Amino acid sequence: MIGAFAAAAVAGWTGSYVLALMASLMAAALFGALIELTVIRRLYARDHLDQVLATFALILIFSEATRWTFGSFPLFLDTPDWLSGTVMLPGGIQYSLYRLAIIIIGLVVAAGLFLLISKTRVGMRIRAGENDREMIGALGVDISVLYTMVFALGAALAGLSGALVGAIQSVEVGMGEPVLILAFVVIVIGGIGSIKGALAGAILVGLTDTLGRTVLPVVFSTFMEASAATSVGSALASMLIYILMAGVLIFKPTGLFGSA
Amino acid sequence: MADSILDVRGIHKSFGALKASDGITLDLKPGEIHALIGPNGAGKSTLIKQIAGGLNPDSGSVHFMGRDVSVMTVAARARLGLARTFQISALAMGYTVLENAVLGAVGETGSVFRFFKPAMKDADLLGRAYAALDRVGLRDQAGVITSELSHGQRRQLEVAVALTLAPKAFLMDEPMAGMGAEGSKELTTFLQDLKHEAPILLVEHDMDAVFALADRISVLVYGKIIATGSVADIRANADVRTAYLGEEDAA
Amino acid sequence: MIAERHLNAIILAILVLIPAYAVIADEPFTITLATKAVILALAGVGLNFALGQGGLVSFGHAAYFGIGGYAMGILASHAQSYTPLMEVPFVIEGSNSMPVIWLVAVISGGLLALLIGALSLRTRGVYFIMVTLAFGQMLYYFAISWPAYGGEDGLSIYVRNQFPGLNTLVPIQFFGLCFVILLIVLFIVNRLNKSPFGLALMGAHQNEERAKTVGIDVYKMRLVAFAISGAITALAGALFADLNRFVSPVMFDWHTSGQIMVFIILGGVARLFGPIVGASLYILLEHFLGGMSEYWQIYLGAILLFMVLFAKGGIIGRLSKKEQTHGG
Numbered sequence: 064m065i066g067a068f069a070a071a072a073v074a075g076w077t078g079s080y081v082l083a084l085m086a087s088l089m090a091a092a093l094f095g096a097l098i099e100l101t102v103i104r105r106l107y108a109r110d111h112l113d114q115v116l117a118t119f120a121l122i123l124i125f126s127e128a129t130r131w132t133f134g135s136f137p138l139f140l141d142t143p144d145w146l147s148g149t150v151m152l153p154g155g156i157q158y159s160l161y162r163l164a165i166i167i168i169g170l171v172v173a174a175g176l177f178l179l180i181s182k183t184r185v186g187m188r189i190r191a192g193e194n195d196r197e198m199i200g201a202l203g204v205d206i207s208v209l210y211t212m213v214f215a216l217g218a219a220l221a222g223l224s225g226a227l228v229g230a231i232q233s234v235e236v237g238m239g240e241p242v243l244i245l246a247f248v249v250i251v252i253g254g255i256g257s258i259k260g261a262l263a264g265a266i267l268v269g270l271t272d273t274l275g276r277t278v279l280p281v282v283f284s285t286f287m288e289a290s291a292a293t294s295v296g297s298a299l300a301s302m303l304i305y306i307l308m309a310g311v312l313i314f315k316p317t318g319l320f321g322s323a
Numbered sequence: 324m325a326d327s328i329l330d331v332r333g334i335h336k337s338f339g340a341l342k343a344s345d346g347i348t349l350d351l352k353p354g355e356i357h358a359l360i361g362p363n364g365a366g367k368s369t370l371i372k373q374i375a376g377g378l379n380p381d382s383g384s385v386h387f388m389g390r391d392v393s394v395m396t397v398a399a400r401a402r403l404g405l406a407r408t409f410q411i412s413a414l415a416m417g418y419t420v421l422e423n424a425v426l427g428a429v430g431e432t433g434s435v436f437r438f439f440k441p442a443m444k445d446a447d448l449l450g451r452a453y454a455a456l457d458r459v460g461l462r463d464q465a466g467v468i469t470s471e472l473s474h475g476q477r478r479q480l481e482v483a484v485a486l487t488l489a490p491k492a493f494l495m496d497e498p499m500a501g502m503g504a505e506g507s508k509e510l511t512t513f514l515q516d517l518k519h520e521a522p523i524l525l526v527e528h529d530m531d532a533v534f535a536l537a538d539r540i541s542v543l544v545y546g547k548i549i550a551t552g553s554v555a556d557i558r559a560n561a562d563v564r565t566a567y568l569g570e571e572d573a574a
Numbered sequence: 575m576i577a578e579r580h581l582n583a584i585i586l587a588i589l590v591l592i593p594a595y596a597v598i599a600d601e602p603f604t605i606t607l608a609t610k611a612v613i614l615a616l617a618g619v620g621l622n623f624a625l626g627q628g629g630l631v632s633f634g635h636a637a638y639f640g641i642g643g644y645a646m647g648i649l650a651s652h653a654q655s656y657t658p659l660m661e662v663p664f665v666i667e668g669s670n671s672m673p674v675i676w677l678v679a680v681i682s683g684g685l686l687a688l689l690i691g692a693l694s695l696r697t698r699g700v701y702f703i704m705v706t707l708a709f710g711q712m713l714y715y716f717a718i719s720w721p722a723y724g725g726e727d728g729l730s731i732y733v734r735n736q737f738p739g740l741n742t743l744v745p746i747q748f749f750g751l752c753f754v755i756l757l758i759v760l761f762i763v764n765r766l767n768k769s770p771f772g773l774a775l776m777g778a779h780q781n782e783e784r785a786k787t788v789g790i791d792v793y794k795m796r797l798v799a800f801a802i803s804g805a806i807t808a809l810a811g812a813l814f815a816d817l818n819r820f821v822s823p824v825m826f827d828w829h830t831s832g833q834i835m836v837f838i839i840l841g842g843v844a845r846l847f848g849p850i851v852g853a854s855l856y857i858l859l860e861h862f863l864g865g866m867s868e869y870w871q872i873y874l875g876a877i878l879l880f881m882v883l884f885a886k887g888g889i890i891g892r893l894s895k896k897e898q899t900h901g902g
Binding site: 441 | 765766768769770771772773774776777780781783784785786787788789790791792795798
């Protein structure tokens with residue numbers, strides 16, 4: 064949300080989309096670092112309830128503060144001219160250039176993260192810190208700086224995605240929340256602690272949701288009259304990813320690629 | 324072996340390429356203390372988990388009181404009378420000593436789904452709890468919060484909770500750990516008394532205690548039992564010496 | 575430091591005196607506020623059983639709140655339009671009678687919790703929280719897209735439902751009804767907490783391994799606790815719907831789940847009267863701070879954050895000494 068709002072504001076002032084994206088990265092990173100230093104840091108040793116409630120409190124504060132600053136009406140962020148229009152894909156399908164750009168950016172980020180985590184020294188320290196915080200501190204790595212950086216990086220990426228999506232949907236308070244829920248479903252389906260699982264889960268969830276919404280009403284209309292078919296179909300489609308999640312939980316409580 | 328209370332037959336357990344349990348067979352007879360010793364990493368905890376119920380063996384079986392319990396849950400085996408104490412005390416830290424003991428009694432009598440009568444006023448539960456606390460000498464501490472107990476007292480409470488199960492066998496994981504000389508002596512005497520009620524499978528590093536207590540000793544090295552016998556047998560056994568006792572100074 | 579028992583008595587007294595004063599001063603709105611506090615407290619009591627006593631951090635309890643609300647909405651709307659819910663295979667008519675509605679709400683809440691719990695309790699820690707939240711959202715999206723009962727706009731019920739012997743439209747009478755229900759539920763939950771079931775539940779919360787090794791089937795026990803918790807929150811949902819004479823999918827939303835948790839935290843987790851204090855405080859903040867600023871939730875968030883970081887134990891925790899729930 065912060066990323067999207069920052070981008071929209073900067074785009075409004077300067078008219079430059081690239082500047083707007085940079086602004087979103089910086090604003091989100093800054094806020095992320097701030098939050099980590101003041102709040103998150105105190106939560107590492109606490110139990111889950113405290114962590115959940117503290118972050119819920121943060122959501123309340125930030126949502127309302129954003130509404131206060133920018134008002135209740137959504138802001139608009141336009142896709143830049145050099146990214147609008149469609150592109151011809153192999154197979155003869157016309158696809159929006161902007162959405163294609165988002166996909167490419169997503170893949171680039173995923174690859175970048177993967178390289179960061181697995182091939183660099185920083186990544187090694189992060190993985191070590193996940194395993195044993197005290198040990199890595201004893202080895203001379205300033206773990207708190209590391210954590211702040213990791214958190215800020217995560218926030219920056221979230222901000223970037225907010226800015227990117229903001230051009231297609233609208234930039235409004237609470238726009239991050241449906242994404243949050245979906246992220247949870249993806250993690251549960253894909254598996255605990257597995258990046259591979261997150262990727263698989265995300266694809267599965269995306270496919271199920273979109274296909275479900277288009278296919279189910281059609282399926283139902285074969286044996287129900289049209290208006291009932293649409294309503295039953297779409298109601299069921301909205302629940303489909305959760306039913307999928309439930310299914311995974313029955314057979315593999317730790318997720319498809321997860322380990323306890 | 325119809326006499327054995329606990330019968331472990333050919334247990335195999337691998338974690339990837341690591342053979343944590345490599346065809347382990349041992350048994351526990353009534354009235355004995357059977358000690359399980361071995362260097363760190365030999366697979367003692369893995370074995371105990373398979374006997375107690377937290378882990379299922381890849382092959383082989385565990386029999387308790389003549390029944391095959393190999394796939395039973397921890398709770399089910401506990402209800403059959405398999406009691407366990409932990410190396411790191413597993414107690415409800417916020418509860419008083421008495422509450423922990425009553426918790427044990429609740430599990431034993433299968434009265435978890437009783438909803439209306441206050442647990443701490445139930446004569447049956449309290450009777451069992453106090454009886455167990457008396458056995459270990461903790462009755463005076465009944466109102467003390469568990470987190471405030473000394474290490475030795477927490478050990479005693481662990482044993483008391485195990486006692487509330489009216490156990491048919493004990494699995495004890497390093498009960499001597501962290502006890503001073505005085506505490507170890509008391510516990511040793513206590514265990515010698517206890518074995519007549521129910522046999523004990525004892526995992527221990529404290530060699531003095533092992534040699535003082537054990538009727539039989541089994542030595543576990545790299546997932547295999549390399550020797551089983553009386554104290555004298557084991558002390559004399561050359562293999563054991565090299566594998567374990569030779570390298571060892573003070574547990 | 576006041577003994578918790580005495581604190582509880584004071585809380586009850588305040589809860590009775592304020593509406594009493596409002597009757598004399600002829601301020602029905604105050605009574606409505608008090609009723610709202612009582613109903614929300616009831617929702618909190620339900621969650622507190624699973625969360626405070628059992629350690630099960632359910633971030634989707636709005637699911638049960640919503641089911642209770644919709645139980646009322648569906649039954650009442652069919653009653654007011656004189657159409658049956660179902661005709662095949664047997665006829666189910668709507669109902670305007672509160673006891674019937676409550677029965678349906680409680681059973682629905684309990685069954686739903688049983689179902690969701692059976693799946694969720696297979697996970698632990700953060701994942702449990704995520705899964706319960708997800709299931710709550712599932713119902714939210716379903717309620718929005720199911721057109722028969724108003725969808726996103728919700729459902730208005732024009733007549734308050736009936737309770738034999740009372741005129742439920744009179745604010746103080748409805749308040750009295752809700753208050754009595756709260757008292758009864760508090761009594762039941764208190765007994766549950768002290769029973770062997772409660773001892774085992776809290777024991778498993780503190781040390782799950784210990785509970786298993788003394789022979790307690792932890793999963794089954796938690797499932798039952800979760801079902802009870804859902805049933806209570808569902809009852810609150812039905813009452814809430816009656817108070818507002820309105821049901822909407824928002825009752826299922828995770829913000830609502832969060833709110834219920836806020837009541838518990840403000841008052842004090844696992845304290846029997848915690849949800850009452852928390853819900854009342856929330857209502858006061860909403861009314862007074864909300865009157866001053868449209869953005870009052872910033873302050874709510876700040877207070878919540880402060881409490882989580884620095885004042886765990888909530889208000890009751892601050893005022894009262896630690897009471898042993900099971901002392902001899």
